[in-house]
Amino acid sequence: MSDKTKVVVIGGGPGGYVAAIRAAQLGGEVTLVEKQYLGGTCLNVGCIPTKSLLHSAELFEEAKEGAKYGIVSSDVKIDFAKVQERKQAVTKQLVNGVKGLLAANKVKVISGEAAFTSKDTIEVKTEKGTETIKADKFIIATGSIPAKPPIPGIDSKQCIDSTGALELKEVPKTMIIVGGGVIGVEIATLYSTLGCKIVIIEMLNEIMPMMDGELTKMVRAKLAKKGVEIFTGAKVMSFKDAGENVEVTVEMPDGKNQVFAGEKALISIGRRTNTATIGLEKAGIANDRGRITVNNKMETNVPGIYAIGDCVGQIMLAHIASTMGEVAAENAMGHNNVFDSKTNPSCVYTKPEFASVGLTEEAAKAQGVDYIVGKFPLAANGRSMIMGEDGMVKIIAGKKYKEILGAHILGPRATDLIGELALAIALEATIDEVIATIHAHPTVAESIKEAALAVEKRAIHIPNR
Amino acid sequence: MSDKTKVVVIGGGPGGYVAAIRAAQLGGEVTLVEKQYLGGTCLNVGCIPTKSLLHSAELFEEAKEGAKYGIVSSDVKIDFAKVQERKQAVTKQLVNGVKGLLAANKVKVISGEAAFTSKDTIEVKTEKGTETIKADKFIIATGSIPAKPPIPGIDSKQCIDSTGALELKEVPKTMIIVGGGVIGVEIATLYSTLGCKIVIIEMLNEIMPMMDGELTKMVRAKLAKKGVEIFTGAKVMSFKDAGENVEVTVEMPDGKNQVFAGEKALISIGRRTNTATIGLEKAGIANDRGRITVNNKMETNVPGIYAIGDCVGQIMLAHIASTMGEVAAENAMGHNNVFDSKTNPSCVYTKPEFASVGLTEEAAKAQGVDYIVGKFPLAANGRSMIMGEDGMVKIIAGKKYKEILGAHILGPRATDLIGELALAIALEATIDEVIATIHAHPTVAESIKEAALAVEKRAIHIPNR
Amino acid sequence: APKAEAQPKAASVTEGGRVKASPLAKKIASELGVDLSTVAGSGPNGRIVQKDVLAAEVKPAVVEKAA
Ligand SMILES: Cc1cc2nc3c(=O)[nH]c(=O)nc-3n(C[C@H](O)[C@H](O)[C@H](O)COP(=O)(O)OP(=O)(O)OC[C@H]3O[C@@H](n4cnc5c(N)ncnc54)[C@H](O)[C@@H]3O)c2cc1C
Ligand SMILES: Cc1cc2nc3c(=O)[nH]c(=O)nc-3n(C[C@H](O)[C@H](O)[C@H](O)COP(=O)(O)OP(=O)(O)OC[C@H]3O[C@@H](n4cnc5c(N)ncnc54)[C@H](O)[C@@H]3O)c2cc1C
Numbered sequence: 001m002s003d004k005t006k007v008v009v010i011g012g013g014p015g016g017y018v019a020a021i022r023a024a025q026l027g028g029e030v031t032l033v034e035k036q037y038l039g040g041t042c043l044n045v046g047c048i049p050t051k052s053l054l055h056s057a058e059l060f061e062e063a064k065e066g067a068k069y070g071i072v073s074s075d076v077k078i079d080f081a082k083v084q085e086r087k088q089a090v091t092k093q094l095v096n097g098v099k100g101l102l103a104a105n106k107v108k109v110i111s112g113e114a115a116f117t118s119k120d121t122i123e124v125k126t127e128k129g130t131e132t133i134k135a136d137k138f139i140i141a142t143g144s145i146p147a148k149p150p151i152p153g154i155d156s157k158q159c160i161d162s163t164g165a166l167e168l169k170e171v172p173k174t175m176i177i178v179g180g181g182v183i184g185v186e187i188a189t190l191y192s193t194l195g196c197k198i199v200i201i202e203m204l205n206e207i208m209p210m211m212d213g214e215l216t217k218m219v220r221a222k223l224a225k226k227g228v229e230i231f232t233g234a235k236v237m238s239f240k241d242a243g244e245n246v247e248v249t250v251e252m253p254d255g256k257n258q259v260f261a262g263e264k265a266l267i268s269i270g271r272r273t274n275t276a277t278i279g280l281e282k283a284g285i286a287n288d289r290g291r292i293t294v295n296n297k298m299e300t301n302v303p304g305i306y307a308i309g310d311c312v313g314q315i316m317l318a319h320i321a322s323t324m325g326e327v328a329a330e331n332a333m334g335h336n337n338v339f340d341s342k343t344n345p346s347c348v349y350t351k352p353e354f355a356s357v358g359l360t361e362e363a364a365k366a367q368g369v370d371y372i373v374g375k376f377p378l379a380a381n382g383r384s385m386i387m388g389e390d391g392m393v394k395i396i397a398g399k400k401y402k403e404i405l406g407a408h409i410l411g412p413r414a415t416d417l418i419g420e421l422a423l424a425i426a427l428e429a430t431i432d433e434v435i436a437t438i439h440a441h442p443t444v445a446e447s448i449k450e451a452a453l454a455v456e457k458r459a460i461h462i463p464n465r
Numbered sequence: 466m467s468d469k470t471k472v473v474v475i476g477g478g479p480g481g482y483v484a485a486i487r488a489a490q491l492g493g494e495v496t497l498v499e500k501q502y503l504g505g506t507c508l509n510v511g512c513i514p515t516k517s518l519l520h521s522a523e524l525f526e527e528a529k530e531g532a533k534y535g536i537v538s539s540d541v542k543i544d545f546a547k548v549q550e551r552k553q554a555v556t557k558q559l560v561n562g563v564k565g566l567l568a569a570n571k572v573k574v575i576s577g578e579a580a581f582t583s584k585d586t587i588e589v590k591t592e593k594g595t596e597t598i599k600a601d602k603f604i605i606a607t608g609s610i611p612a613k614p615p616i617p618g619i620d621s622k623q624c625i626d627s628t629g630a631l632e633l634k635e636v637p638k639t640m641i642i643v644g645g646g647v648i649g650v651e652i653a654t655l656y657s658t659l660g661c662k663i664v665i666i667e668m669l670n671e672i673m674p675m676m677d678g679e680l681t682k683m684v685r686a687k688l689a690k691k692g693v694e695i696f697t698g699a700k701v702m703s704f705k706d707a708g709e710n711v712e713v714t715v716e717m718p719d720g721k722n723q724v725f726a727g728e729k730a731l732i733s734i735g736r737r738t739n740t741a742t743i744g745l746e747k748a749g750i751a752n753d754r755g756r757i758t759v760n761n762k763m764e765t766n767v768p769g770i771y772a773i774g775d776c777v778g779q780i781m782l783a784h785i786a787s788t789m790g791e792v793a794a795e796n797a798m799g800h801n802n803v804f805d806s807k808t809n810p811s812c813v814y815t816k817p818e819f820a821s822v823g824l825t826e827e828a829a830k831a832q833g834v835d836y837i838v839g840k841f842p843l844a845a846n847g848r849s850m851i852m853g854e855d856g857m858v859k860i861i862a863g864k865k866y867k868e869i870l871g872a873h874i875l876g877p878r879a880t881d882l883i884g885e886l887a888l889a890i891a892l893e894a895t896i897d898e899v900i901a902t903i904h905a906h907p908t909v910a911e912s913i914k915e916a917a918l919a920v921e922k923r924a925i926h927i928p929n930r
Numbered sequence: 931a932p933k934a935e936a937q938p939k940a941a942s943v944t945e946g947g948r949v950k951a952s953p954l955a956k957k958i959a960s961e962l963g964v965d966l967s968t969v970a971g972s973g974p975n976g977r978i979v980q981k982d983v984l985a986a987e988v989k990p991a992v993v994e995k996a997a
Contacts, residue, residue, distance in 0.1 A: 014906065021925050047907050048847055055851050056534045063528050063536050069521045070548030071528050073538040083535030094847055097926070104928040319906040322925075345905035355905065382508075382559055386517050403954040403980075416878050419902075419910035420885040426902040427892045428952030428979055437884075437891040440810035440820070441479065441784040442512050445884035460486050460787075461562070463569040866975070892953070897974035 004029040007332055008122060008135040010114045010278065013040020015309025015321030016141030017098050022329035023139070024105040031133065032102060033124050035113040039095045041143055041310070042318040045163040048094055050186050052087040053166065054349050057193040061351070068388065078194055080171055087166075116279035119302055137304050137332040140285075140292060141325065142278055144271040144310035153239030158246035159265045162187065168264070172196050176248045176262035178236050179269035180207030182348050185219070187266055189350050192226040199260050200230045201250050203269075207232065210346060212360040212408040215392055219350055219410065239265060273313045288313075296338040298328035306332060315341060343422040345415075352389045353414035357422045358406030359396050370399040374431070374455030378411045380462050381450075382442040387412050393451040395421070395431065402430045402455060413444050420448060431455050469494040472797055473587060473600040475579045475743065478505020480774025480786030481606030482563050487794035488604070489570040496598065497567060498589050500578040504560045506608055506775070507783040510628040513559055515651050517552040518631065519814050522658040526816065533853065543659055545636055552631075581744035584767055602769050602797040605750075605757060606790065607743055609736040609775035618704035623711035624730045627652065633729070637661050641713045641727035643701050644734035645672030647813050650684070652731060654815050657691040664725050665695045666715050668734075672697065675811060677825040677873040680857055684815055684875060704730060738778045753778075761803040763793035771797055780806060808887040810880075817854045818879035822887045823871030824861050835864040839896070839920030843876045845927050846915075847907040852877050858916040860886070860896065867895045867920060878909050885913060896920045951978035959983045 005028045009020045012034030020032045037044045056078070063076045102109055112126035114133075122138070124131045146161035148154060160168075165187050171194045177184045180202035192198045200207065200223075207230060208216050220230055233253040240247040245261040252258050273290045286293040286301040291313030298306045306328035309321030323339060330337040348354040364371040378384040378391040391411030397404055407421035424434060431452040439449045450459045457464040470493045474485045477499030485497045502509045521543070528541045567574055577591035579598075587603070589596045611626035613619060625633075630652050636659045642649045645667035657663045665672065665688075672695060673681050685695055698718040705712040710726040717723050738755045751758040751766040756778030763771045771793035774786030788804060795802040813819040829836040843849040843856040856876030862869055872886035889899060896917040904914045915924045922929040949966045951959070955978045959966050962983065969986045971978035 018925055022923075025923050025929075042906070043847075048851070051848065051907055052851050056536065059527055059531055059534050059536050062524055063531055063538055066524055066528055067544075067547070069524050069551055070544045070546075071521065071525050071541065072544045072547075073528055073541040076536065076538040079532075079535045079537045081535075082532070082537075086534055090847075090850055093850065097845065101926065101928065317906070319903055319911070322906070323903050326925075341903070343901070343903045345903065347905045347908070380562065382513055382555075383516065385555055385558065386513070386520050401954055401957045403957075413878050413881050415905055415908045416882055416910045417884070419882070419904060419908070419913065420888050422904070423885050423888055423894070423899065423902045426898055427888075427894060428954035429888070429892060430953045430957065433891055433953050434888065436808070437888045438784055438788050438806070438808045438810065439884060439887070440812045440880055441507070441782070441787070442516055443812070443880045443884070445881045446784070448884065458487075458490055460483055460791075461566065463566065464490075893950075895975060898977075901974060 005137060005333060006135040007031070007137045007139065007329070008033065008133055009139045009141060010122070011040065011141035011143055011309075011311070012038040012098070012109070013141060013143045013309060013321060014042045014318040015143070015325045016040065016139065017102060018322040019139045019141060019308060019325030019329040020107045021101060021105045022326050023333055024107050026330065026333035026335065028329075028333055030107045031110060031135070032107050033110045033112055033114040033122070035111070037095065038098045038102070038109070043091055043094050043098065045166060047318050048091055049087050049166045050190070051349055052090045053083060054186065054190050056083040056086060057190050058351060061193050065388070078171070080194070081169070084169070115277060116283035116285070119283050120304070138306065139325070139328050139332060140275075140278065140300075140305065140307040140311055141309045141321065142274045142311045144313075144316055145274045146267065147270045147272045148267065149269055151236055151238060153241065154267065156239045156241035156246050156265075158241065158263065159239055159267055161267055165264070165266050172263040174198075174245070174262040174264075176201065176246070176260050176265045178248070178265060178267050180230065180232070181268060181270065182208060184266065184268040185223070186349050187268065188223060188228050192223070192228050193351070198228045199262065200228060201234050201236055201248070201260070202230065202232045203235050205233050208348065210360070211348065211354065211356050212394060213362055215354065215394060215408050215410045218392065219348075219354055222350065271310065271316055273311045275311050296340070297331045298324050298339060299331065315344060317344070317346070320344060343426045345418045345422050347415040347418070349415065352391050352410060352412045354410045355414040355418035356406070356408045357418050358404065358425050360406055360408065361396055364396055364405060369405065371396050371405060372399045372402070372455055374451045374453070376447045376450040376454055376459060376462060378444070378447055381444060381447045383444050383446070384412055386442070393447040395451045395455055397431055397455050402432065404429055404431065404434070411444055411447070417445055417448065420445065470602060470798060471600040472496070472602045472604065472794070473498065473598055474604045474606060475587070476505065476606035476608055476774075476776070477503040477563070477574070478606060478608050478774060478786060479507045479783040480608070480790045481505065481604065482567060483787040484604045484606060484773060484790030484794040485572045486566060486570045487791045488798055489572050491795065491798035491800065493794075493798055496573045496575060496600070498575045498577055498579040498587070500576070502560065503563045503567070503574070508556055508559050508563065510631060512783050513556055514552050514631045515655070516814055517555045518548060519651065519655050521548040521551060522655050523816060526658050530853070543636070545659070546634070549634075580742060581748035581750070584748050585769070587744075603771065604790070604793050604797060605740075605743065605765075605770065605772040605776055606774045606786065607739045607776045609778075609781055610739045611732065612735045612737045613732065614734055616701055616703060618706065619732065621704045621706035621711050621730075623706065623728065624704055624732055626732055630729070630731050637728040639663075639710070639727040639729075641666065641711070641725050641730045643713070643730060643732050645695065645697070646733060646735065647673060649731065649733040650688070651814050652733065653688060653693050657688070657693050658816070663693045664727065665693060666699050666701055666713070666725070667695065667697045668700050670698050673813065675825070676813070676819065676821055677859060678827055680819065680859060680873050680875045683857065684813075684819055687815065736775065736781055738776045740776050761805070762796045763789050763804060764796065780809060782809070782811070785809060808891045810883045810887050812880040812883070814880065817856050817875060817877045819875045820879040820883035821871070821873045822883050823869065823890050825871055825873065826861055829861055829870060834870065836861050836870060837864045837867070837920055839916045839918065841912045841915040841919055841924060841927060843909070843912055846909060846912045848909050848911070849877055851907070858912040860916045860920055862896055862920050867897065869894055869896065869899070876909055876912070882910055882913065885910065949978065950976060952980065954980045955983045962987045
């Protein structure tokens with residue numbers, strides 16, 4: 001028998017497969033158990049499918065607006081079956097890629113459903129029967145599933161979750177989206193671009209409450225231009241299957257009920273951890289209503305058992321799952337690493353894109369941080385103008401030392417631009433270093449320097465007030 | 466009379482107008498003299514027009530390939546007059562923007578041609594006559610103009626420079642591009658996408674010699690796919706006006722002559738400083754065949770006279786001109802700043818984009834630097850796959866400390882992605898900090914982290930060899 | 931901050947005598963009068979970050995531990 005550390009990873013999403021590869025790189029003998037699909041939510045019914053569909057939607061919009069740029073064509077139409085086919089192909093290619101990577105790293109993959117039977121043993125139900133596996137270390141990465149609130153009528157046939165919304169065969173004429181978080185807003189962007197009339201119902205006072213409020217308002221305005229109606233502070237009371245449509249009764253902010261009819265109703269009020277059937281109690285793993293309790297080394301209360309990603313119920317993002325996975329794998333293999341979310345970017349694939357890292361202005365205020373803001377509107381950025389886009393770069397800096405505390409970008413390529421500012425936060429950079437860094441012309445990134453200059457009211461390409 | 470420092474800036478390009486604004490911000494009484502157009506080469510016949518035309522070309526290509534993504538349309542055509550109109554509109558808007566910014570900063574703008582008559586005086590020829598201006602400080606920012614080599618027949622009517630190439634009324638059927646630098650390659654990208662058959666003739670052994678060779682080869686392959694023929698180590702001997710076409714005689718690498726016929730011949734062999742008529746000798750300003758000699762404070766040999774941008778003949782890029790402009794303005798106003806090009810990004814707007822900062826592998830080798838390379842192919846990046854693009858991220862790190870010495874990206878959004886790595890170089894970051902920074906999923910930027918991991922042969926999403 | 935004195939070298943001082951510290955750490959150190967060459971860095975490769983400087987200011991004992 002091998003004297004390698006035996007590591008079992010439960011769940012093959014971006015948390016689990018990354019943890020498995022990292023543990024194998026460090027010399028572990030790694031087994032990955034996945035019950036449904038490698039790549040997990042992210043590759044199969046999450047990040048990748050949404051972005052593939054959104055990319056097609058973006059191209060559709062660009063094609064329709066081509067005349068502005070001198071591109072003439074007639075009869076621009078969407079072939080939604082083809083859009084779905086393309087999504088399927090991308091997903092498949094990436095899932096196969098993960099399969100190949102696991103093989104290249106000599107990770108053994110078992111198709112089956114795992115559950116703990118004790119602190120050091122799991123049982124895996126496979127097609128061929130039940131297998132028992134002992135290991136030195138376990139990494140739990142079972143992810144999350146869409147939450148389904150107990151609202152009357154929610155089982156009406158028109159009610160779908162995000163998975164359903166990504167698998168529609170046709171673009172619906174109307175859709176009521178319950179929940180204005182990132183997923184709700186991305187699906188609103190997708191289908192409104194493809195011609196669907198959308199209403200978003202959000203219980204809180206703002207959509208995407210973790211994003212910067214000022215920029216979120218700009219997103220709302222852009223959605224409104226596409227005909228998306230947004231009601232915040234509004235609560236869904238019931239659904240009723242009315243044949244063609246579902247009728248959604250909503251308690252509006254004024255306390256009165258209003259009924260919205262839609263061909264589909266998307267329930268996107270959040271996700272809950274997927275830990276109900278994995279035998280947490282058998283192994284004695286502490287959790288808070290299904291959210292596995294971990295420290296910053298991703299250790300659970302049980303020595304040798306780690307948990308990562310959506311199933312810990314902290315920040316439900318793929319790159320967080322992967323980062324936690326690396327940390328857990330390294331710790332499981334005897335190294336010493338900790339998870340820190342301070343450089344975590346949050347991205348929303350609206351058009352233009354919306355991305356954020358560090359403190360929002362709201363959070364800075366709430367935490368009593370002494371801050372100062374620098375803003376640069378992309379209407380004054382040549383590259384954005386060329387692309388026909390606008391938006392804003394906003395930097396939150398400490399008042400005294402001008403260190404970068406947060407950055408928020410609404411604009412073309414925002415999800416990639418945020419990388420520079422995440423690195424700035426990682427390195428405890430101040431605006432001075434961002435300013436001293438030469439930014440290429442003509443790029444959107446120039447606006448990052450301008451926003452940093454604006455912190456000291458010395459932007460070049462806008463009047464400073 | 467005001468006791469403000471009197472600053473005169475000669476030339477209103479990205480060097481001059483930025484210097485003027487910065488000097489005004491610092492309390493100077495600033496006059497800007499511009500003989501032709503505010504915004505200079507960059508806004509009128511350089512960066513902005515090329516990128517506006519290239520954006521239309523990109524949309525055209527995307528529209529033609531729309532079916533792959535489920536976008537159906539018929540008869541996709543380019544309306545080149547409209548493409549030019551759009552370019553004109555963008556340029557005009559930006560030039561007006563500069564006008565507004567100068568006004569907002571209370572910079573006095575004089576339309577006229579300036580020349581030194583002594584160390585502290587210039588004469589400006591305007592429509593209304595000649596004006597004499599004395600000042601405390603002068604900043605020379607007269608830029609550059611296309612070089613015209615003394616090749617027989619170069620005055621043939623089909624020979625054009627970059628300005629001519631950007632103002633064509635129709636897409637030519639064939640074009641011979643003499644000089645495979647950034648401008649040549651961008652114009653090749655533009656017109657080949659619009660259906661023009663292109664031949665590039667380059668005297669050196671590689672096109673874009675300052676860019677990383679490995680990635681440049683990938684660009685060559687992509688251009689070849691578009692039908693662009695590239696001959697390196699080839700020298701143009703003569704042009705001959707043959708009516709419809711120009712006949713370009715080229716001495717090929719094997720020493721034999723070959724004749725290429727083209728509807729147009731673009732001469733893009735470089736640019737020379739535009740300093741012949743500004744009275745350098747009257748003021749006693751040292752220069753090397755027209756390239757004004759400066760130190761890293763942008764000071765010329767004459768106290769109080771600074772020179773910036775293309776006219777110093779160092780790195781002919783708009784953001785370098787602007788950066789030098791800021792440095793010169795600050796020094797002129799009594800502050801103390803130096804110019805350092807170490808974070809300078811070089812960008813080429815090919816499809817996908819090509820961007821670079823710091824040392825290339827070739828330069829590292831030539832300088833005897835002990836380096837190590839990390840590479841990540843974008844074919845393994847989900848976001849790139851969604852966009853139907855590929856490419857590569859390549860990081861050059863010091864062998865011992867793994868500090869980032871250079872980075873090279875061929876891929877979608879490369880010109881904006883390079884910002885993160887420029888900041889990394891500014892902050893003397895090592896790959897550890899880039900790895901520790903959480904990169905959002907799904908973005909192209911994730912590949913930067915992967916390339917950093919690859920430096921230590923521990924990339925997650927490719928097998929490490 | 932004063933230049934490197936005859937102090938025990940902390941991990942953050944490279945062979946060339948340069949101190950690896952984050953920009954924020956440098957700014958705070960110069961304000962608090964903390965000599966960076968005496969501070970042990972907790973960041974990657976011993977890079978000095980904000981919290982190291984703050985800790986060094988409160989209890990200079992950290993210096994001994996790092997030496
Ligand atoms: C529509 C949508 C869009 C999203 N877009 C983004 C985005 O753009 N960016 C982003 O960062 N995040 C996005 N997310 C969130 C992202 O998908 C998740 O954060 C991420 O997938 C979490 O990774 P994970 O590995 O923790 O869990 P998951 O990806 O959920 O994977 C868990 C895996 O475990 C398996 N499993 C569960 N129980 C067992 C068991 N008992 N035995 C064996 N296997 C088991 C499951 O089958 C699954 O494959 C999106 C989510 C959705 C729904
Ligand atoms: C086709 C093309 C594409 C390019 N693309 C890019 C790119 O993508 N990115 C990039 O960074 N760079 C690019 N460049 C280079 C960039 O345009 C130059 O580096 C930049 O414009 C230099 O700025 P400058 O202020 O030094 O000079 P210029 O922009 O050349 O401006 C000089 C100004 O001075 C004026 N002037 C000259 N003499 C006098 C006088 N005696 N009196 C008064 N006024 C005078 C001129 O009229 C002119 O307006 C490109 C260049 C070309 C030609």
